[in-house]
Amino acid sequence: MSYEDEILMAYVDGELDAKLRAEISAALEKDPALARRVEQQRVIRARVVGAFDKVLNQPVPESLLRAARGPAAPEPSASRGNVLQFPVRPARAPAAPWRAREWVAMAASLMLGALISWQLLWPGVGAPIVAGRDALVAHGELARALDHQLASEQRGEEPVLIGLTFKAHDGNYCRSFEMRATRTAGIACRAGSDWQVTATDASALPQGQLQQASSALSPAILRAIEARADGAALDAEAERNAQLAGWKAP
Amino acid sequence: MTHTPEEIGQSIALLLPRLRRFARSLSRNLHDADDLVQSGVERAWRHMDQFKPGANLASWMFGIMRNAWLDNLRARRRRREVALPDDSGEHPAVSPVDTHTELWSVSEAMSKLPEEQRLAVALVLVEGLSYKEAAEVLEIPMGTLTSRLARGRTALAAALADNGSAP
Numbered sequence: 001m002s003y004e005d006e007i008l009m010a011y012v013d014g015e016l017d018a019k020l021r022a023e024i025s026a027a028l029e030k031d032p033a034l035a036r037r038v039e040q041q042r043v044i045r046a047r048v049v050g051a052f053d054k055v056l057n058q059p060v061p062e063s064l065l066r067a068a069r070g071p072a073a074p075e076p077s078a079s080r081g082n083v084l085q086f087p088v089r090p091a092r093a094p095a096a097p098w099r100a101r102e103w104v105a106m107a108a109s110l111m112l113g114a115l116i117s118w119q120l121l122w123p124g125v126g127a128p129i130v131a132g133r134d135a136l137v138a139h140g141e142l143a144r145a146l147d148h149q150l151a152s153e154q155r156g157e158e159p160v161l162i163g164l165t166f167k168a169h170d171g172n173y174c175r176s177f178e179m180r181a182t183r184t185a186g187i188a189c190r191a192g193s194d195w196q197v198t199a200t201d202a203s204a205l206p207q208g209q210l211q212q213a214s215s216a217l218s219p220a221i222l223r224a225i226e227a228r229a230d231g232a233a234l235d236a237e238a239e240r241n242a243q244l245a246g247w248k249a250p
Numbered sequence: 251m252t253h254t255p256e257e258i259g260q261s262i263a264l265l266l267p268r269l270r271r272f273a274r275s276l277s278r279n280l281h282d283a284d285d286l287v288q289s290g291v292e293r294a295w296r297h298m299d300q301f302k303p304g305a306n307l308a309s310w311m312f313g314i315m316r317n318a319w320l321d322n323l324r325a326r327r328r329r330r331e332v333a334l335p336d337d338s339g340e341h342p343a344v345s346p347v348d349t350h351t352e353l354w355s356v357s358e359a360m361s362k363l364p365e366e367q368r369l370a371v372a373l374v375l376v377e378g379l380s381y382k383e384a385a386e387v388l389e390i391p392m393g394t395l396t397s398r399l400a401r402g403r404t405a406l407a408a409a410l411a412d413n414g415s416a417p
Contacts, residue, residue, distance in 0.1 A: 006400045013374065015381050044407045048275075048375040051356035055271040061284060064266055067291040069259040070298075164264075222263055233264055 003027075003034065005041075012041040057169075060226060128160075128179060129197050138188050138195035146175055146188050146195045150243060152236035164225060164233040165242065171249040173242055174198070174228055176221055185221050187228070190247045199224040258298065261307050262291060268377065269311060275372040276319050278357035286322065290315035312377065313387045316369055323365065359409035367402030374399055 003024065010016050011024050028035045128142035138146055145160035154161060163176035163185075174189035186200035201220045234242060242250075269290065273283035293314050294301075301310055360368055366388075373384040374395075385395040 005404065006396055009400050009403060010381070010396065013381070040407060041403070044403050044410065045375055047352070047410060048356055048360075048371060048406065049378075051353045052271050052275050052376045054353060055274045056267045058267075058270070060266045060270065064270070064284065064287055064291065065263055067288050067295075068263040068266055070255055070262075070295045072255055164260075222260060226263065226266070229264070232268070 005037070008034075008038050008041050012038060012045055056231070065223065065226070129200075136197045137191075138197055142177065142179065142188075143195055146177065147247070148243070150236070150239055152239065163221075165239045166225065166229040166233045167231060167250070168228045169230045171230075173247045173249070174225075176225060187221065187224055189228070190249070198228070255298075258301075258307075262294065262311070265308055265311060266291075268308065269315065272312060272315060272372055272377055273319075274357070275360055275376040276315075276368060278354075278361045286315060286319055289318045289322075293318055306383075309379070309383055309387050312373060312379075313389075316387065320365065355410065356406075359406050362409060363402050363405055367398045367405065370395055370398040371402040371406065375403075 007016070007020070007024070011021060016024070024034075024038075028038060128140055129136050129138060137143075142160050145158065145162060149158065149160065149162045151162045151165065159180055161178045161180065163178065165173060165175045168174045168189055172190045174187055175195075176185065176187050178185045184200055186197055188195035188197045190196075199221065201224075266287065269287045270283065273286040273290075274280065277283045277286060290311060294311055297314070301307070360371065363371065369388055370384060373379045373387055374381065379387065381392055381395055381399075384399075385392045388395065390398075
């Protein structure tokens with residue numbers, strides 16, 4: 001039985017129905033010439049796929065980001081500088097009292113010219129973000145929302161709203177969130193069993209736009225996501241599967 | 251379900267890395283590729299009323315970029331016929347750092363394909379669309395898509411055979 005190139009190409013592309021696919025798989029075992037032709041199809045596919053994939057990791061020009069947000073979007077300069085990229089301190093930083101560590105994080109945020117609301121770092125059981133060993137980690141209701149809440153099932157009334165879930169370049173899951181009470185948006189990334197808060201934008205949810213803001217991301221947060229995301233955001237099903245897997249890096 | 255302009259803007263922004271990859275596979279010049287993304291995105295916003303809620307935004311954007319790209323090529327050809335009848339080089343300005351890389355070799359081979367084959371290869375191999383999705387974006391029957399894809403791949407294999415194999 002001989003096969004046309006088009007069939008072998010569809011075989012390599014995963015486009016054949018199960019029956020024909022099995023037939024070709026079986027034929028490959030016995031026919032070295034056929035196996036070579038399939039291999040050639042695989043090689044050309046891999047070369048084309050591989051060559052352009054690196055474009056995904058190149059930084060996206062600002063002009064394109066502006067165009068993407070559409071003609072009605074506000075100038076990005078309005079919120080530029082409000083994203084706080086928390087520096088990750090060395091793992092063996094001396095253990096400081098909680099309050100001092102929080103103060104360090106706060107001071108760092110001020111030095112960077114970022115706005116992080118003091119309420120986020122208040123000491124006590126209810127705080128949504130606390131100073132962990134080497135980074136700020138989500139706590140309390142923020143941590144619970146990051147652990148359990150699915151964007152596809154939100155009613156919009158939850159105290160914390162989950163935005164996009166995506167995979168970071170290091171393979172860990174990250175989720176964007178918005179805390180309605182403090183009108184603060186941010187990004188948290190999985191680190192072990194914690195969610196490290198890697199960016200916040202305190203100007204993300206202007207007063208009076210709370211309803212719309214439940215799903216809209218500020219340009220600043222969007223930029224932070226784009227800097228981290230490896231591929232597109234998860235859809236509802238992938239988000240659920242990731243949650244079921246305990247947010248372990250796939 | 252309808253989307254707010256903010257949500258659509260967000261979704262388009264998240265697609266930008268893919269749109270740039272798609273454009274880069276159509277045009278080997280990086281600046282031309284980003285210009286194509288820019289005009290595709292601007293066109294998308296101008297025709298946002300034509301986007302059907304629930305449709306696949308990525309596919310819709312690819313379709314718009316394909317039209318923008320074909321329009322650019324036509325305009326460029328017209329200019330060339332008027333001003334530079336002897337200029338046969340499509341766009342020689344390739345960044346020097348790009349040369350000798352796999353991306354450059356494959357781009358070079360892609361740029362020699364007829365437009366219709368290049369589009370089929372870009373959508374299916376580079377962007378990973380299914381045959382059905384790619385046929386829909388290009389508004390052609392499946393059989394036409396698979397034959398363009400097969401011819402494009404054969405030509406690429408021949409062009410790349412002289413270039414050594416991937417690292």
